[in-house]
Every structure is written in structure tokens, then in C-alpha cells.
Amino acid sequence: MTDVEFYAARMERAVRSAVQEGLAGLVVAPGPDLVWLCGYEPHVTERLTALLLAPGRKPQLIVPQLERPDAEKAPGAGSLAITGWADGDDPYTAAAKLLELQGRYGISDNTWALHLLALQRAAPGATYGALSEVLPMLRAVKDAYEVERLAAAGAAADAAYEAVVELRFAGRREVDVAADLARLLRENGHEQVDFTIVGSGPNGASPHHDSGERVIEDGDMVVMDFGGLREGYGSDTTRTVHVGQPTAEERKVHDVVREAQQAAFEAVRPGVACQEIDRAARQVIRRAGFGEYFIHRTGHGIGVTTHEPPYMVEGEHLPLVPGMCFSIEPGIYLPGRFGVRIEDIVVCTEGGGRRLNNTERELRVVE
DSSP states (O other), X not given: OOHHHHHHHHHHHHXXXXXXXXXXXXXXXXXXXXXXXHOOOOOOOSSOXXXXXXXXXXXXXXXXXXXXHHHTTSTTGGGOEEEEEOTTSOHHHHHHHHHTOOEEEEEOTTOOHHHHHHHHHHOTTEEEEEHHHHOTTTTTBOOHHHHHHHHHHHHHHHHHHHHHTTSOOTXXXXXXXXXXXXXXXXXXXXXXXXXXXXXXXXXXXXXXOOOOSOBOOTTOEEEEEEEEEETTEEOOEEEEEEESOOOHHHHHHHHHHHHHHHHHHHTOOTTOBHHHHHHHHHHHHHHTTOGGGOOSOSEEEOSSSSSEEEEESTTOOOBOOTTBEEEEOOEEEETTTEEEEOBEEEXXXXXXXXXXXXXXXXXXXXX
């Protein structure tokens, strides 16, 4: 299959899904949806760029004229009708005419308000719903090609972890270890590093701690959460290590998180609601007496971005289906003391869950 055929099939699938949900079409702005649908990744500016999809029409890409040469080089460009607009033109009226905007449309979550409001003025007969709400499954279910790339990204992140734990932690700053992780991710094929969270001691009790100047000490728990993009697909894994020998309490907390992560993994199977994965992890932590210290959802989807639907959280009734890829990352965070989180990317298969991260989940002792 050529690139043009590959992306044409994705756009056709998106249109079919839109029709099934009663939508008149889709308006796709620069961002992950546009990359996924046609392979085009322009600079995000105040100038309108939009992919317009509707049944019975050739996909339309409207772009600033000065960016048209780049748009024509996109992998999926061969199946698009590309319309350029010049500074001084009204691209919103042009977009409304191209798509005959009437009815309800799905629109990219990350569309700038500037563009959405202008489209509403140009075509007052159209209404819009966020793609994550009206078509939550659009990118949520991965095909074999995508799972293969997510698995490769996960293996690369695993290799980065195995290398970083051989380095010294005590006496070094969090930012130094974070820099090591970023370097190791790139050495293992990541073209983009999205985050390298290193939270030592009390900083580990903040789930999204920004790696800082704190010097890691002997006796510290250290939470490491890191990931990015490899061949266009995401990695995201967390392991918690201990500098020197841990106390009995620290081992207990880590064991509870590990058991919660395993319980959530074992709950993965087709037809199970996403919220049940969260419930499985939370039940273990609550029974151990740490319920109030598990302060975030259990997981999120991953694909061409490191965070996307579906979400493993209470209230999400979307059922798991084979091909869904998501994190399972319960944690316990004791304010002012330490935190523990364990995270793997998991894909739902016909037979249950398959881990895409395979480093040990036992508490690792580092120097």
C-alpha cells in the first residue's frame, strides 16, 4: 500500500465514522488528528489551515498559499484537493463554500478559538462538537501497524530505563538524571522527548513534578516518568527506584502500587468499561489504607501523542476493544515524604492485555 492509499483509507474511515454518528463532516486543524489523517504537520499559526472531510466529497485541505508547497509534499497529499489562500483573503468564507458548512461537524479539540469563531461567523448554519467527544474512537483503536510502532517505542523506553539505573543517583541533581533519560531516549531512536520527570524524596509525592535542582540523597525514593515519540508513536513509562536499601514502609507502599498495577492489568479484556480498570487499581490501594493518596486517574490512551483518549477513569463507560492502547499507572503520594508510581503501556487484545513495557516492576535499588 502506498502512502497515498494508506492515508486515503484513514480519511475514508473517518468519514464513515462521522456519518455513523450523525455528523455532516469533520474540520481538522493542525495537530495530531491532521498528522494521523494525512501526514501533514504544518507550523501552527494564526493563519487558517484545515482539512475538510464530508461524505461524497474529495478531502479538501485549505492552507496559506505560502505553505502550499510543503502541504503538497505531505504523504497523503495525493488524495487531497489543496486550496491555497493569500494574505488579505477570507479563508473562512472559502472553507464554508468548499464544505457547504451546514449541520453538525466534528472539529479538532486543539482548534484555536480564533478559527472556530470565524468559521461560525462564516457559516452560522453549522454547529460543532469536539472530536474527542463526538468521535472518541477515531484514533483510539490502533491497527497492527500502529501497535508495532507503539511496541517499538515502549521497548526503546525500556532500554533507556535499563541504562539509567546503572548510573549513579546519589549526589546528583534531579535535572542531571532527567538529562540522562532524555539522552538515552534519543539514543534509542526517539526523535522527540516529551517529558523526563524525576521526583526524588518529597518531590516524588507530586505526580507531575518538574525535575529540579534538588540533590538526590541516599535513602530517597525516586520516581522517574519519561517518554516521547519514536517513529511518530509515543512511549510513556514510570518506574520508582530507591537509593540504597529501603525501609519496610517504603517496600510496603511500593508493593501495594505494584499489586494495584497488576490488578488493573488483569482486568483488561474486550467489553470491559474503561472505568473498571481504574476501579481495579483503586480497590487494591484503598484496601491497603492509602486510598486518599491515589490522586489521579489510572491511565490514558497513547498513539501519535502521549496523552489521548481513552481514559481509565471513573465515569468513562467506553468499552475496551482490541487495539486500544493505554497506560496503567496507579500511584501513592505521601505529602512531604515520598511517592511511588508504576506505569506500563498496555494494548487490549482478544485474549486480554499485552504489556508494551517489560522492565521489572519490583523495587529496584540504585546507588
